[in-house]
Amino acid sequence: MNQPAAEAFFLQAGAGAGGQRYCLYQPAVGACRGALVYVPPFAEEMNKSRRMAALLALALARRGIATLRIDLHGCGDSGGDFADARWDGWRDDVGHASAWLEARSGHRPALLGLRLGALLALDYAATADPADAPRQLILWQPVLDGATFLTQFLRLRTAGAMMSVSATGASDNSTSALRARLAAGEALEVAGYELAPALAAAIDTLKLATLGRAGCALHWFDIGQPGRAPSPATDKALATLRERGVEVDVTRLDGPAFWGSQEIATCESLLEATAALAPRFALEDADAL
Template sequence: MTPRADVFFLPAAHDEQRLCLFHAPAGAARSKILYLHPFAEEMNKSRRMAALTCRALAEAGHAVLQIDLRGCGDSSADFGDASWADWQADVRLGLAALDARIPDGLPVWLWSLRAGCLLIAGDWGRPVNHLFWQPMPSGKLALQQFLRLKLAADMAGGVGKGLMEQMKTDLAAGRSIEVAGYTLNAAMASGLDTAQLVPPARPARLEWLELSTRESASLLPASEPVIKRWQDNGWQVRPQVVQGPAFWATSEIEVAPVLIDRTLEALS
């Protein structure tokens, strides 16, 4: 039986800490994986699914590290204090923590969900494989979807006219706004808005998994040009559509068991 996760606080810059959960592999490690959670409330909706998958991966021999990015979960700072650059720094922090626990020489994976997939840009100094769950093709789209949460709430109250433009004006002027209980600052909004799903310079493997409640569904239209760009840059890309609910956005906590199975197969 796989042991329980080791919960610890990882020291970060400015005397801060990041909450981490390390899932040790059952037996000899086959790979090491860093999980990057999605944006804002989607993180909380996805915790159950992430936890189940971490356990399954550990039982299959993978070493998995979960990290709460700055301002998220039980890590230091408030959500409204964090920037996109802070989160990119946390990715490097998490990879270094994995290296400290598991020797080099094993395949390295960044496993990310939704807007978390946009954090992968950069040169990691080595080939790093990627596992995408329902990736967002651009940060601009992710930001628009997030802002629409406030737009929908205010329109229900009859005060939504001109709100989208006002929110963008406030952010462009460096002012923070409140969206669905979260404080969104200008630095975070700007970083997310300009983020792109660009392939890193060192080609490796990309497992691209999308969810649909329909049988025999196709990839989202916006996914195809992004996948081609990665393939043109030398990446081995294997996209597939898996049947299951959009658990990051459902009103009740849901899971997608088939997605866990396909993830294990993808990393085998």
């Protein structure tokens, strides 16, 4: 059976929401048995991960799952600049994408979030109306703590500043100084991305362990080097989620950090393990999960 080509289009985000969102819809091969929205990671990690997202869409299509990939507001080919991006706007984008895919496919979509996109998917699932919330959520190497992630992102500017000190001397580009400037309302350029204080402040508050929602099953994939031990932070987050009644399973896979590698990389074992979940995406009866 031939593989249907992906369909590129612009999704209207609504009045005052920064224009259109670029999307790629991958139809299922044959009868559609389920649907999934891919929620991309932050900044340059999104570009590094595009090939993995495309390969995932093809793998799921062969199993009867339709997918939608969206460039969030201010990212990729969507409307607006990165400086205009806000967390609540991105959360709305996930909702618009899910609604569109449900109308097109006839199935309530699962969500798959990579890195910070996993926290965005979790946040949408936690705040959406129960009638719209996903019942399945896949986390690829999720960020555990937004504040730690933001500090790591700011270090890209710190490292860049150390390599380009002017003759007149260097300004203070420590992460604490950069955080103070954000708190004072100043936008910062980091690795070619203009980070708005409001977006930084929202990311700073996010914690994975507090975002999981009972009734939405979590499938967590941890990717890394062979022989590694689970991190204490991961174990603590899992324990907190389970104490809150969230159903979560964890799969640890060996593979490259494709979202941050110098060259474009893929992780075949992650694609195979995720595609194996396709029958779960096809379940429409919440009581059957």
